[in-house]
Amino acid sequence: METETPIHVLFIDDEPGLLNAIRDYLSIVHSIGVDICNSAAEALTREDLFSFDCLIIDYEMPDIDGLTLLGEIRSMNADIPIIMFTGRGHEDVAMHAINAGADYYVKKGGNPEELFSELAHYIRNGVSRYRAEQSLVEKERRYRAVVEDLTEFVCRMDGEGRIVFVNSAFLKSLQTPSDLLSGVTFHSLYPDNQKEIEDAIAFCDPDYPSVEIQLPFYAGHGRIIWHQWIIRAIFNEKYEVQEIQAVGRDISKQREIDRQGIILKDLGLALATSSTLESALTFSLSAAIEISGMETGSIYLLDRDTDTLSLFLDQGPYRAALSRFIEGFMQETSEEPVFSTGNPYYLSMTDMRRYESRFTALAFIPIQRYEDVTGYFVLASENLIEVPYDVRRPLEGVASQIGNVVTRIEAEEALRDALIESEERYMQLSETSPDAIAILTGIKVAYLNPAAAMLFEVHSPDEFLEKPLREYFDPNLKEWFDTIIKTTERGKGPSSCEGFLKTRQNKTLYGELITVPISHAGEEAVLLIIRDKTSQRLQEQALIESEKRFREMADFLPEPLFEADVDGKLTFYNQGVIALLKRQTDSEHSLCMASDLVSAEEQSRFSTLLKKVSIDLVPMAGEFVAAGNSDNLRFIHLSLAPVIRDGNCSGTRGILIDITEIKRYQEKLHHMIEEKDVLFRELHHRVKNNMQIISSMLQLQEDYISDDAVLSALHDCEQRIDSMALVHETLYRTESLADIPFDRYVENLAQAVTEGFATVRDIRTEIDVGGTRLSLDTAVTIGLIVNELMVNSMKYAFVDRPSGIIRIRLSCEDERCILQYSDDGIGLPEGFDIEKISSLGMRLVRILAKQIRGVLTIENNPGAGMRCTVMFPKQEG
Structure with a gap:
């Protein structure tokens, strides 16, 4: 939700009391910010004078009166709201103030609340109007900037169709200065389409205010530019056309592409049905002339025997002139690589000036088959300055299709020759085929290959034909064979069937019969192929028997x-x-x-x-x-x-x-594991309780001992016992009894050690051990090491210091774990050596580190703390 921008005004008056009163009232009651100025001269020197939303000017001031100040301000800014504030007569001064450029006039005196409310009302009205005008100016500026940057055409007209505004894109398309279009009617730009434009505008009404129209604009050198417009009529309250707005774009290129596409599509259909080279070239040359807009064209083909180009086909009104020009041109450029590169060659009016010819533009487009040039399209015009760039690629496309068509026509001719040859090869293949092949005309056998004689154990075709062919088939095959031979089924395509056959010697065969409808000697016939599948049938039967045995065994x-x-x-x-x-x-x-x-x-x-x-x-x-x-x-x-x-x-x-019994056993095993888990947790809980009892007994003993050294030793023992008890407490509170979450354990340990020393010092611990989990033995050992180090720090590291920090970090990587302990206390004594120290606590640290096969190092910075590092194998944790 948008919020209104706060109002900020400048009050120019020489009465400080009034200034302060108005400032307080407007800011508190109406949330209007007020800056004050004690004189007109001071106001004119302010750099932020026109950054305010409104100016309030006192009419009577000692140095410069209000009307003079008003005139000076209006000469610099004619739009900012100004309110005249005075104690003089209303009518006399109001006319002078309004004439001088004041927006409102407020008279001093009377009820202060009414006076200030009236002033606030005028301020809000003036600022609201001023901001609306500024917003309108800004929107107009942005609108014009956007319109000028558009690639589409924009044109605005009055109700009579006279142009009042066009953007730069439309001017660029027209190539006409903007001052020449002022007052010109829109339809005069398209003189041949004036009635079409008027009818389109007349078609618009308040319900359907817009219409689309395409118009040709005649540019220089006979060039036509097509414009597509969406014209929208804007109506007043009387439903009269008040203004006309039009948005358009240049569609010349798209129309040209569409035109070329239609020509190329028709050419493709014509070439697909062409069976001779002459018809294909005729269609192609006509399409090339239509696409390019050039009047005359010809096709020259390469004679393979003489390696020269000769005229094959020409079209257009200036064919003779083009033929003469090409003859002279080829002689003149015979030494130049014009026709040997295989690239299109275009000549413009500038190029043609050195030749005596009526033509102003020429195009030579090669006809290629694979990598060889077989001829050229030659197109000529006496109207065009040059071959347009947007038609060159389509022309080259037309020429490229010819090579494909020539290849197709030659392939069809070669196919006809191949068909004749294939019939001879077919007979050779049939004679050597391992399958039995017969040609049937009706129920007669017109042909029989040697494989058929061998299959049916006959010595000659005549012997095979002594009885009808169907007599060699079993009953199922006979029915299928009669359906194929005696009905219209024979002409519906290939058909196949499998069954048993008998030879002349009563040997049983299993074969696949295939019939294919063909034409033989000008008559309808059936090609019968018989493929011996006796061995395959035996294999299938063996497979069926094998599968049967498998199923019986599996059952x-x-x-x-x-x-x-x-x-x-x-x-x-x-x-x-x-x-x-x-x-x-x-x-x-x-x-x-x-x-x-x-x-x-x-x-x-x-x-x-x-x-x-x-x-x-x-x-x-x-x-x-x-x-x-x-x-x-x-x-x-x-x-x-x-x-x-x-x-x-x-x-x-x-x-x-x-797996019913296995599932039941697993369930029973699961219950047993849960029972063991409860027992182990109870065991750890009791161990923790016993250690706490020992610690409590030591505390009771302290009440009967006065020796400070003994008390300190007992207290250290309590800390060590509590450290081990904490491990068992942490273990039975976790989900797994196999290992201990070290982060929770070391936090509780640090808290217990810190609370065990009654001190007013602010000792903080910073712990970073990640999610490391340790076994019970390793956790006890590491916990005792941390306990001894913390006790040592609490006793000696922070003497005469109000605060301190103890840092504990444990990280595991690769095959090792590293415990780092440090404090920022006074450090260890000068010449400290862990191997020679007699202190029980530090000796324990050394012994415990060796117990987990760790390497212990201590770094001492006297006055800046100490750092102890224990590096031990990962498998210990």
Whole structure:
């Protein structure tokens, strides 16, 4: 939500009391900021004079009166709101103030609250009007800037169609200065379309105020530029056209592309149906002339024998003149590489001046087949200055198609020759084919290859034809053969069938018969191919027998097995499945879908797993509740594998394992583990309690000891016992009993040590151990080390200091862990040596570090603290 900008005014008056009163009232009651100025001269020298939203001027001032100041300000800024404030007569002064440029007039005196409220009212009205005018000016400036930067045309007209504004994009397209368009009517720019423009504007009404129109603008040198306009009429209250706005763009290029596209499309269709080179070249030359707008054209082809270009085809009114020019041009440029590069060659009016010709522009476009130039398109014009750049690429495209068409026509001719040759080769292939081949006209055998004689054990075709061909087939093949030969089925395309045949010696064969409708000797015929598949049939039979034995063997396996197709429908399941599910094999209770193997609640999850196996083509497994009696649930482990045929999934195989007893044993084992976990936690809890009892007994003993050294030793023992007790407390409070979250433990330890020393010093601990977890033994050892170091710091490091910091950091990386302990106290004594120290605490630190196979180093900075580092193997933690 936008908020209104606060108002800030300048009050110019020589009465300080009045200035302060008005400033306080306007700022408190009306939230109007007020700056004050004690004289007119001071106001004129202010640099921020016109940064205020409004000026309030006193009429009577000693140095410069209000009217004079008003005139000076208006000479510099004619828009800022100004209010005249005076104690003189209202009518006399008001006229002078208003005439001098004041926006409002306020008379002093009367009720102060009414006076100040009236002043605030005038301030708000004046500022609101001033800001609205400034916003309008800014919007107008931005509007003009945007309009000038648009690539589209913008034109504004009055109700009569006279132009009042055009942007730079439209002026650039017209190539006309803006001052020449002032007062010119819009339709005069398109004189041939005046009535079309008037009708379009007349078509507009308040309900449908806009219309689209395309207009041609005639530029220099006979060039036409097409403009597309959206004209919108703006109506007044009387529904009269008050203003006309038009937004347009140059569509010449798009129209040219569309025109060329239509020509090229028609040419493509014509070339596709052309069967001769002459017709193809005629269509192409006509399209090239139409695309380029050039009047005359010809095609020259290369004679392979003489290696010269000769005229093949020409069109247009100046064909003879073009032929003469080309003849002279080729002689003149015979030494130049014009026709040998294979690149298009364009001549403009400037180039043509050195030739005596009526033409002003020429184009030579090569016709290429693969990498060789086979001819040229030559186009000429006596009107164009040069070949337009936007038609050069389409012209080259027309020429490039010719090479493809010539290749196609030659290929068709070669194909006709190849067909004749293929018939001869077909007969040769048929004679040597291992398949039996016969040509049937009606029910007669018109041809029989040697493989057929061998297949049916005959010595000659005549012997084979002694009885009808259908007599060699079994009953099923006879029915199929009669359908093909005696009905209209013979002409519908290839057909095939498999069955048994008998030779002349009564030997049984299994073969595949294929019929193909053909034409033979001008008559309809059937090509019959007989392929001996006896050995393949025997292999298939052996495979069927093998599969039968597999199914019988699988059916008697104790493990439940099944197969399903890609839709999840069961295709096989053995007796083990039935035994597992306690189901009968009769039709009333037989299994249908693979999902029937599991309980109804888990069928959706089972179907998802089945689908995933068939998509990913990888074996998967899962645990489910078997279908059957809900009072006696059986748990199964289901393993699925895809059945892949020719790279595609044709179904799934699965094996079921009853894991009910395993699940029950796991559940029992889980309960036992939970019981052990409770016992171990109770054990650690009691160890912690016993250590706390020992610590409490030591504290009681302290009450009977007066020796400070003994008391200190007992106190240190308490700290060590508490440190070990804290490990057991942390352990039984965590989820895992295998290791300890060291961050929680060391925080509690640091707090316990700090609270154990009653001191007024501000000792802070900074701990950074991350999420490190340590075993019980390592945690106890590291905890004792930290305890000894903290006790040492609390006793000796911060003597005569009000505060201090202890830092503890533990990090593990690669194969080692590093414990870093430091404080900012007074440091260790001069010449400190950990190996020679007699202090029990520091000796313990050294011994404990060796216990975890750690390396202990101590850095001492007298007056600036100490740093202790213990580096130990990671496997210890």
